[in-house]
Amino acid sequence: LLGAACMIMDRRDHLCGTIVLCFQPAEEGKGGAAAMVAQGVLDDPHVDVVYGLHVWSQAPIGVVSTRPGPMMAASDSIEITVKGRGGHGAQPDHTVDPITTAAQFVSTVQTVVSRKLDPLEPTVVTIGAIHGGTVHNVIPDDVRMLGTVRTFNEDLRDVMAAKIEQVLSGCCESAQARYDYAYLRRYPVTSNDPEQAEYVLDLATRTLGANNVGEQPKIMGAEDFSFMLQRRPGCYFFLGAEIDAEVDRPHHSPRFAIDERAFANGVRMMVALACDATRVRTEVERATGS
DSSP states (O other): OHHHHHHHHHTGGGOSSOOOOOOOOSOTTTOHHHHHHHTTTTBTTBOSOEEEEEEETTSOTTOEEEOSEEEEOEEEEEEEEEEOBOEETTOGGGSBOHHHHHHHHHHHTHHHHHHSSOTTSOEEEEEEEEEOOSSTTEEOSEEEEEEEEEESOTTHHHHHHHHHHHHHHHHHHHHTOEEEEEEEEEEOOEEEOHHHHHHHHHHHHHHHOGGGEEEOOOBSOOOTTHHHHHHSOEEEEEEEOOSOTTSOOOTTSTTOOOOGGGHHHHHHHHHHHHHHHHHHHHHHHHHHTO
């Protein structure tokens, strides 16, 4: 983005509008884009359309890819504490075992996806953390679990919140345990405006050549640029930066690595968007008198 900013400044006399450049703060976990939107990043100056670029380590180097409509999933979190009654591991009949109750929940909650939802609606529930107990021969008082829920359907978020609690309630009731449950909405679906997605793919073809353009499959990852797309039409796209197609180097992994030569195409795309999008919008406004 900094490289693109320098090149855009060199071309500022040829721009037909105002360009706002945003570095992405606190994307991982904090949803920094939501705070930026709340603080007026789209309003002062007024922003008509938004574009976002994300380097992608699992796509061919230099290839720009996107898709119309939902591209990345909504991401929510669940926080659960199963409350039992601890005791000696040799006398489980004197306890309410939160570990077996939690284990039952972890297994049974997958039936929400496999048996309670339309199979044509991709949804994921993952329990990513379980904490309970300290020694081998004592049943603890409680077990804490953390999980994530992903879906491309905004309407399913409330449905998932309710159905997960139904499973949790049933597991705890059968074991005479209690629970605390929180369903935390994190990021909405990253959904591209169809016209803007088509425009980005066309511009990428004109700028980088057809061999460097592709349609991006949906992925269950999440992105806080979605908060901007809720407020303005726009498009989020990936820039491939794969080092070796035979070796997987995924994001959020200690193996993560990218080929930085891809950055050149990223700069070209951002500069092209700044120059072309403002020109196109100005021409449309002149033609329509708006």
